Amino acid sequence: MGTMVPVLLPLLLLLGPAVPQETQAGPYTLSFLYTGLSRPRKGFPSFQAMAYLNDQPFFRYESEGRKAEPLGPWSQVEGMEDWEKESELQKAREDIFLVTLRDIMDYYKDREGSHIFQGRFGCELRNNESHAAFWRYAYDGQDFIEFNKEIPAWVALDPAAVNTKLKWEAEAVYVQRAKAYLEEECPGMLRRYLRHGRVHLDRQDPPSVSVTSHVAPGQNRTLKCLAYDFYPRGIDLRWTSADGAQETESGDILPSGNGYYQSWVVVGVPPQDRAPHSCHVEHISLAQPLTVPWAGPQ
Incomplete structure (x- = not known):
């Protein structure tokens, strides 16, 4: 079995200091998604890092180009980040992350298989206060290990993660730095990004x-009401009948891939029902609720 590299402290030291700034109410979120593949192929690099602001892609880094690049409207914002410095930071994280993937494969004695290792961490601000934070990893789609900042401790969710937990908690500074990152440094970075x-x-x-x-x-x-190209994410969709009774509520709200969101709601109407039905839409961008009628079969 290989030796599990203590990835936590190097990652923490690379995350950078907090820069406090005032923000509005929010909520605002900053999150990172790391993905490592044991068998990369065209279009799927061995390592990719994605950063998100409120679920909007903020920047991307891939092992093929080894360069952090802002995405969408963020590419037009001056001074938001030092992208050369960020690229160097992500290179170091890439090396550490892929070593960890190989060490987990060594634990399971499977260096030849196709495997994926992912890490997701981030924080949220509400009313300028840190409201929520998370840090967890998954191996081959299954929960691997996560950080509980209330204990504080790393919680192993996979047999191989027991060794990871022991390595990461061998020095108390590993745990304290993880807690400090989630409660102080990540919110500080988010405040700095919001300023720009x-x-x-x-x-x-x-x-x-x-x-x-x-x-x-x-x-x-089947009646379907589709709302699309809206922002921010929250929306209320529901079908109502002629007497005003609520029949259904909106389901999932999904990114459209273009910086906007979409959602839909469906309802089943018996063949003999020819009464009017309407889709009721509420969104923060609308001065008043929107009602879109379905007048019945033509």
Whole structure:
């Protein structure tokens, strides 16, 4: 079995200091997703780091180019980050992360297989206060280890993670630095980013809404209300009948891939029901709720 490299402290030392700034109410989030592959292929590099602000892609780093690059509107914001310095930082994290992946594979005596190691960590600000934080890893899609800042301690969620926990907690500074990063340094970084780019996170774009129907022989008619190209994320969709009764509520809210969100809600209508039905839409960008009717089968 290989030796598990104590990845935690080098990562923590590379994360950088906090820079306090005032923010508005929020919520605002900063999160990072690291992905390492044991068998990279075209389009899927051995290591990728993605940073997100409020679920919006902020910057990307990949092992092929080894360069951190801002994404979307953030590429137009001057002084938000030193991208050369960030690239060097991500190179060091890449090396540590992939060594950890190989060490886990050694534990399971499988250096030839195809495996994936992922880490996700971040924090949230509400009313300028740190509200939530997380730091966890997964191996081959299964929970591996996570940090509980209330204990504080690393919690092993996989047999191989017991060795990782012992390595990372061999020195008390590992645990204290992890706690400090989640409670102080990450919120500080988020405040600094908000100072430069909050306008992009505070924008309000109203949803476009479409109502469609589909019916199969011998089945209920299915009505679908789709809201798309809206920002920020929160939205309320529901179908109502002619008497105003609420029939359904909105389901998942998903990124559209273009910096906006989409959501939809469906309801089944019996063939004999020809009464009007309406899709009720509420979003922060709308001065008043929007009602889009479905008048019945044509």
